Amino acid sequence: MSAVSHRAGLEDFGRLLRAEWTKFRTVRGWVVAMAAAALVTVLLGLLSASGNHASCSSGPVEVACPPPLVGPDGEAVTDKFYFVHRPLAGDGTITVRLTSMTGQIRKPDVAAGVRNVVPGLVPWAKAGVMIKESTKQGSPYAAVMATGEHGVRMQHNFTHDVAGRPGGVSKQAPRWLRLTRSGDTLTGYESADGTNWTRIGTATLAGLPRTVQAGMFAASPGDLTVTQGDLGGSIAAVRFTEATGEFDQVKVEGNASGAWRDDDIGLDLAPDGSPHHPGRAGQSGGTFSVTGVGDIAPDMEGPTAERPLSSVLTGLILVIVVAVMFVTAEYRHGLIRTSLLAGPRRGRTLVAKALALGLVTFAAALPATTITFAIGGQILRANGNAILPVSLLTQARIVIGMAALLALAAVLALALGALLRRSVAAVITAIVAIVVPHVVATTSILPDSAARWLLRVTPAAGFAIQQSIPEYPHVLQHYAPTAGFYPLPPWAGLAVLAVYAALALGLAAFQLRRRDA
Template sequence: MTATVNHFRPDHLARLLRAEWTKFRTVRAWVIAMTAGALVIVLLGLSYASGSHTSCGNGPIEVVCPAVPVGPGGEAVEDKFYFVHRTLSGDGGITARATSMTGQIRKPDVTTGVRNVVPGVVPWAKAGVMVKQSTKQGSAYAALMVTGAHGVRMQHDFTHDVAGRPGGVSEDSPRWLRLTRSGDTLTGYESTDGTNWAKVGTARLPGLPATVEIGLFATSPGDLTVTRGDLGGSVSAVRFTEATAVFDRVGLEGETSGGAWHDDDIGVSKEPDGSSHHPGRSSESGGTFSVTGVGDIAPSIDGQTIERTLTGVLTGLLVVIVVAVMFVTAEYRRGLIRTTLIAIPRRGRMLVAKALTIGTVAFVAGLAATAITLTFGTQILRANGDHVLPVSRLTEVRVVVGTAALLAVAAVLALALGALFRRSVAGVIAAIVLIVVPHVLATTSVLPDSAARWLLRLTPAAGFAIQQSIPEYAHVLGHYAPIAGFYPLPPWAGFAVLSGYAALALGLAVVRLRRRDA
């Protein structure tokens, strides 16, 4: 007896793909629906952008909001602090002993009209020594600091953070800080006694000019509180804080400007009459400096993100799900599946060809829709005065291509569910329950943040993480929750979860198809 072995040939798959594409394009309703899904993404996204307007008040007059500072890496930043400084030419450094760190935090008012201000410092209040390219917001810098609850840190250029020793600062437990410059390299050291020094970190600031600003600083970001909402979700609020640090034993090395120290309240907000809103301050007596600051030196996560223009993707996904399910269940409903299987004995290949066809159609439609929406949506937002957080070109490409891939893989998952249930209604409901419902529950004020995060780790809705353009920064206090646009998994990890579900469902559908025709 001679055994017959069926070898896979690429031309077989090409014929299968051509046949499935012919099936798809000859059903006008499917083509129209997929086109409508892409149009929905565009129209809803541009409608959202057109309806969003931002302006700032200057007394009774609304004016365009000032531009947000941009750091050396092109990211939006907060660069607001009080700086007591001198000019340093060439190499040199600064040494100071921090002996205390105190502050004030405004809490929710207990009595109407009476401000509830309590003593204390927030975890990421910062004070220490700094070398900065200039006093211009967003310019390059390196700083060695004590913090409210994160010990000694060395940070530079807003996004970089290195931890030193933990613990706070007091008169009984002071912290010595030293920051030295050698060319474009800054090195930070800390000590508990001023004699034995431990290196904290090194920062390289390419292009640092010969003349820089060197000195003492203090700043304090807002106090973030997250409470349960009326519907079960979370509500965040940020309130005013300030931090005051006391330094002594201040010493400078290198060629510095003589005379008095210069004081600058970097980035201070202005009232309509030109006065400073919540200004910082400093004082000096007998070589002891007290510096009080408000604000933060960190990446900014406040503003419109590019993925906000893609609000129509969820609606477009519903259309994709319906079309993908019907692409396979229509053959069962019309009794054509047996004819198809007679023509294509290799049943698994037939289902794979269907998956590749519907996935490709969804990807192409999604790619066109998201590229158009993001490009013109962000332009409209900026024209309306909205600040759109800048991201790299690579991140923009990842959001556009990733969203198209999200639609494609979701289409494959929906098709697989349709093949498993072999009923349009059951397949559509299953896909919506698996993909859409978890995302809606997690990103609206329904579930606690912890439950929302688990939903977006364990369900196919994790794939929406591919759209997140602004990362979570460990050294920036923020409401990093799904309702605020932050996902618990990195973009490609979340997409991998969705892909895993699609692969599993498609595998199960192939197994069932091999066992039973209808």
């Protein structure tokens, strides 16, 4: 194609695009309905946030829930473990031999008031060595540890995890663990015999002070069980666990001073002020026993930032109606012939119509999602809800992505309208394809596997764009749609919706060229 013909083609497409925009804005009902979709999204989102209150107890008094603990990278974290440590000034190394790792798990009571505690370790129970900026919760750290079922790991700053060798710990097969500090760089090692060492990984903790805390720790997240609900969905429950690590051959090299100190980091208190599930430690000669509960990991419990945007579903239905009417009205009134006379290349005409509608929808939706997300979040926080924090980049992705979801859904609905040429049939088909799978998958109706399948293969996959908290492989969690977790990454989910819209539009253009208007 020559440059002249290419330019002429672009000018022709621009003319078609302007014509479709003119059609849309001159029909008052379409403009009002699109504005209503944006307004409904905002009003329902803010109304929902206004009715969502939360409080926490401080003894006998109800108070606003404290904000989530935030780690070095800005994520909400949980930092609860038992720590036996001493100060380390400047560079140095801590080396231990872990000879045993045991634990307890509380299972459902066998009878009313009869506790059922069994021996065992949950998969991500942890015991090992740690260098931490301070004993303050949320402060930077790096750790080398053995786990219940995932072998040796090196983790740092809550979200980072590197696998070492698999396998467990026993007196016959102990694990030697080592963590070395050189400036802001910490390097983890493991060994089977204390002589031949294997490097696991390296972490850079920028801004570490000269004096840090080095020592041994133990932690054990709750035991997660997922059972089938009466209605077909799933019910997740988490119960108390603890882990105990037995250490010997403890050696700290470098400028380490002072006696070993025990700290129950993040210890919870019962309403009467007594310790709730405290950890403990003991020392006999050169052998240390450390027992801990809790976890050192991202915190995934609590209301998420995208909660106010649940109102998008209602706005989406209005967008679908407008999108279908934008094309079927021309068939109903016989105006499609005029449109095709103005643009004889039928496929190009349909693409121009879809692009115009998509741009209009995005322009109306973006302010609505921005206002709902921002003000709805402020209302939730003012009502005592401790919203899990997310980065500005994630916030922008959610707001822009949900507006893009509405635009792509509009294009898909328009394509269905062009294919079916019947308003009611096209609206129902679009709602069944986009809205219904999401509602069914995110309520306790289907088993988790079926819900995940729906959100992989239907246009409803696009709702993954709003997920603010990612899945972490080293955190045991109920990663199910009912808990706000989608089976596809955010942009991949939106891409599934985009593919459906493109395929439907291509099929509609193909049929439009083949059959009479």
